Amino acid sequence: MYAVIRHGGKQYKVAKGDTLVLDRLKGEVGSELELGEVLMVRNDDRVLTGADAAKAKITITILEHFKGDKVLVFKYKPKKDYHRTQGHRQLHTRVRIEDISLTKPAARKKAAKAEAPVEAPAPEGTPETKATAE
DSSP states (O other): OEEEEEETTEEEEEETTOEEEEEOOSSOTTOEEEEOEEEEEEOSSOEEEHHHHHTOEEEEEEEEEEEEEEEEEEEEETTTTEEEEEEEEEEEEEEEEEEEEOOOHHHHHHHHHHHSOOOOOOOTTSHHHHHHHO
């Protein structure tokens, strides 16, 4: 089983047990979180996309927080005595995918039917039933 998730404007293909580097997440090292946006889930016998895939739960464990490699940005304009150097280090979080869980579609449909309100018909002789009879 694997899933495709979106995090930080990027898409990742993940499976149970994978280690992944994401943009910095809030949370302590060792804590468990659920990732939000699931785009697709592939099980042995079916592929879920759209609303069905969005109901899947991806559970992760935070392994470490760290800074990425330094990126140097150098700006230069010839003959103008202009040059600027700027550095940047992106903050990252290393996570492990603990579980990809699905909820069964049949169980959701039964639960939706049980929660739906049932309207009782209006008693005979009320103005609503007279108007519909005429």
